[in-house]
Amino acid sequence: MLPTLSGRIQTRVLALGVIGFCVAVVITPVLPTGSLSFGQAYRVTLSVLLATVLVGVGWELLYHGLQQFRWEKDWPTLFGLVTIVNEALLIWLLVRYTTVVLPERLRPSGTAFLIQFIVTWIVFWLIVNGPMRVVFHRWRFQGGRFL
Template identity: 75%
Template sequence: MLPTLLGRLQTRLFALGAVGFLVALLLTPVLPTGSSSTGQAYRATMSVLLATVLVGLLWELLYHFLQQFRWEKDWPTIFGLLTIVNEGLLIWLLLRTTTLIVPAHLRPSATAFAIQFAITWLLFWILVNGPIRVVFHRWRYNGGRFL
């Protein structure tokens, strides 16, 4: 089964939102956030998660366009894992150059960002390539759509 564009967008929104929220909820208290209060740390990690979800939806549009040039119209699974590099770098660049995502005084350190982003992305990738296909067995036959 090849996911449709709508299916890829829904899967990214649902899975990254759910996994990312749980990871941020559990991981924020132990992240090296410096002198930030717990509330500020949660605000920063949730802002990074929101940016990751929103920018990820735009990435899906680009990925879909590029897939049209491939014979199978899909990526090998390893490409999905390797997108952690370009998506992580873009989010980090946006964090450092704009105040649209996180105000300057709440920006996470490079270490905190890398830990949160890597754990969230790896758990998201594992979920989408395994358990989601078992739990939502109709997901495969609906082009990756939930609705």
């Protein structure tokens, strides 16, 4: 069964929220955050995660429109991994050059951002394409919807 648009959005919000939060909790203490305090470092990583989840809903709408031109109306699994490039670039631009996500004094370094984004994305992608399909076996047959 192919994931529906609402299923992909639900999966992205729920799984990235849960998995991303767990990854952020684990990796934030080891990120190169410079002079930021422990609390500020967590604020940065969780703000980047929240921005990724919210902007991701817009990405899903765009991806859905692009998928309508494909015969199968779906992406190959590898495309789901490769989308890290365009999504990371957009989030980086929002984080680095606007105050929409974070104030100027809390902007992360490029290294910290890349480590967080890449680790979170790979863990998310591996879990959604592996163990999640086993644990939530009905999820696949409901178009990726949880509700």
